[in-house]
Amino acid sequence: MPIATTNPATGQVLKTYEAMSDEQIDAAIERADLAFRQLRDTTIAQRARWLTAAADLLDAERDETARLMTTEMGKTYAAAKAEVTKCATACRFYAGNAPRMLADEPADAAAVKAKRAYVRYQPIGPVLAVMPWNFPLWQVMRFAAPALMAGNTGLLKHASNVPQTALYLEDLFRRAGFPEGAFTTLLVGSDAVDRILSDPRVRAATLTGSEPAGRSIAQIAGREIKKTVLELGGSDPFVVMPSADLDAAAEVATTARCQNNGQSCIAAKRFIVHTDVFDAFAEKFAARMAALRVGDPMDDGTDVGPLASERGRDEVHAQVADAVDQGATVLCGGEKPAGDGWYYPPTVVTDLRPEMRMWAEEVFGPVAGLYRVGSYDEAIAVANGTSFGLGSNAWTNDPAEQERFAVDLDAGNVFINGMTTSYPELPFGGVKNSGYGRELSAAGMREFCNTKTVWIGEGETGAGAGAHSE
Numbered sequence: 064m065p066i067a068t069t070n071p072a073t074g075q076v077l078k079t080y081e082a083m084s085d086e087q088i089d090a091a092i093e094r095a096d097l098a099f100r101q102l103r104d105t106t107i108a109q110r111a112r113w114l115t116a117a118a119d120l121l122d123a124e125r126d127e128t129a130r131l132m133t134t135e136m137g138k139t140y141a142a143a144k145a146e147v148t149k150c151a152t153a154c155r156f157y158a159g160n161a162p163r164m165l166a167d168e169p170a171d172a173a174a175v176k177a178k179r180a181y182v183r184y185q186p187i188g189p190v191l192a193v194m195p196w197n198f199p200l201w202q203v204m205r206f207a208a209p210a211l212m213a214g215n216t217g218l219l220k221h222a223s224n225v226p227q228t229a230l231y232l233e234d235l236f237r238r239a240g241f242p243e244g245a246f247t248t249l250l251v252g253s254d255a256v257d258r259i260l261s262d263p264r265v266r267a268a269t270l271t272g273s274e275p276a277g278r279s280i281a282q283i284a285g286r287e288i289k290k291t292v293l294e295l296g297g298s299d300p301f302v303v304m305p306s307a308d309l310d311a312a313a314e315v316a317t318t319a320r321c322q323n324n325g326q327s328c329i330a331a332k333r334f335i336v337h338t339d340v341f342d343a344f345a346e347k348f349a350a351r352m353a354a355l356r357v358g359d360p361m362d363d364g365t366d367v368g369p370l371a372s373e374r375g376r377d378e379v380h381a382q383v384a385d386a387v388d389q390g391a392t393v394l395c396g397g398e399k400p401a402g403d404g405w406y407y408p409p410t411v412v413t414d415l416r417p418e419m420r421m422w423a424e425e426v427f428g429p430v431a432g433l434y435r436v437g438s439y440d441e442a443i444a445v446a447n448g449t450s451f452g453l454g455s456n457a458w459t460n461d462p463a464e465q466e467r468f469a470v471d472l473d474a475g476n477v478f479i480n481g482m483t484t485s486y487p488e489l490p491f492g493g494v495k496n497s498g499y500g501r502e503l504s505a506a507g508m509r510e511f512c513n514t515k516t517v518w519i520g521e522g523e524t525g526a527g528a529g530a531h532s533e
């Protein structure tokens with residue numbers, strides 16, 4: 064893929080970049096390694112001051128940064144502004160909470176026959192972050208804020224269609240005061256990832272992206288014995304049961320499917336509705352989806368902008384066409400518009416069957432699959448019936464059913480009577496082919512820490528030797 068900014072609203076190529084040479088990549092890794100030696104010796108308080116300065120810059124530069132993101136990947140300007148603000152909030156969250164998250168944890172010294180024993184969280188070194196374009200600032204920030212706070216350094220290989228946002232991030236951390244090399248953007252294609260991750264100075268990798276990219280990075284990391292966190296795709300279920308508030312469910316379903324022009328890993332994608340309320344929900348949902356305004360992402364009145372690439376739009380349309388060819392019913396949308404820009408209308412498709420692509424694949428655009436089920440058990444079977452397990456939603460006002468969904472949905476999160484979203488306070492990640500590891504909260508920060516056992520004894524003969532020595 065060329066490294067270039069192409070405006071999805073017009074299809075115009077605005078800026079192109081040369082990929083960095085092997086020598087430039089090598090020099091950047093060297094700087095990241097040197098910066099790590101410096102950063103790990105700074106205090107948490109110092110790093111918190113730098114991260115807070117980054118938050119202040121994000122707030123001050125919100126509008127220009129949002130415009131840049133909209134130009135590079137087509138999200139609405141309103142959504143882009145909210146994304147910048149969310150990044151600033153995450154920086155402040157980690158600046159404020161790192162002292163607690165990174166504090167030594169004392170152990171029961173007597174139980175481990177020590178004078179003193181504790182667990183220390185130490186940074187590990189340069190971490191490679193391979194990131195997607197759909198939340199071009201937020202996806203990076205939810206790795207970078209905790210990683211830098213912990214004292215690691217970051218090497219960013221961003222998606223090839225958001226190079227200017229990638230360069231902004233490097234500049235942001237430099238201006239906030241972090242040492243040169245603490246956070247570096249590598250303008251490289253995905254073919255450079257093997258070389259970077261194989262370098263002994265690079266200690267770990269995090270990838271947010273598709274399942275094939277996850278497999279590829281996990282293979283390299285496995286060969287090199289390096290830690291990875293994988294945040295991959297999802298096809299989140301959104302279950303509606305008879306006791307649900309149908310108007311609220313239909314309203315939230317519309318936002319949950321079409322946020323970010325339908326290109327979110329945690330967008331609800333499969334709407335699984337109990338037969339008792341299926342027709343009523345389908346009508347309310349399709350009416351709301353059809354009423355969304357599709358258009359220029361810079362306009363205040365736009366709900367849904369273009370998809371990020373022509374290839375992405377073609378793929379979404381091919382998935383819809385495949386279902387229609389095999390007998391599915393389109394309740395709204397489903398036609399690829401003519402004209403400039405990679406727009407696609409909010410679409411609802413029902414009468415889906417397992418042999419259709421939409422049944423098992425992630426649809427990365429504003430297209431909802433609507434499924435009719437006859438019972439709680441059938442709802443769970445359909446909800447859990449894909450290879451993904453990222454987020455999940457259930458709408459029910461029956462307290463016992465709420466508890467059952469919380470247990471039975473096989474996913475990294477369950478949101479009851481609400482929409483899946485990410486918060487710095489809560490862990491984020493998936494199960495099954497949606498990946499492994501967690502971002503955000505203390506769990507996210509500790510993914511790239513060495514959880515080190517420290518045992519201090521009196522130095523007497525036999526101290527520390529238990530029944531087992533391993």
Ligand code: NAP
Nearest residue numbers: 194195221222223253256272273276279294295296297328
């Ligand atoms: P993608 O094609 O996998 O790209 C993501 C990143 O991986 C890009 O930087 C890309 O570089 C790189 N990449 C692609 N193939 C690679 C390979 N074989 N080896 C190494 N790097 C590789 O995904 P996308 O289309 O940008 O993003 C959409 C996908 O991301 C969806 O599946 C979505 O669900 C998922 N996603 C998951 C989460 C989550 O938190 N779980 C969040 C957001 C998105 P190039 O751009 O240079 O190809």
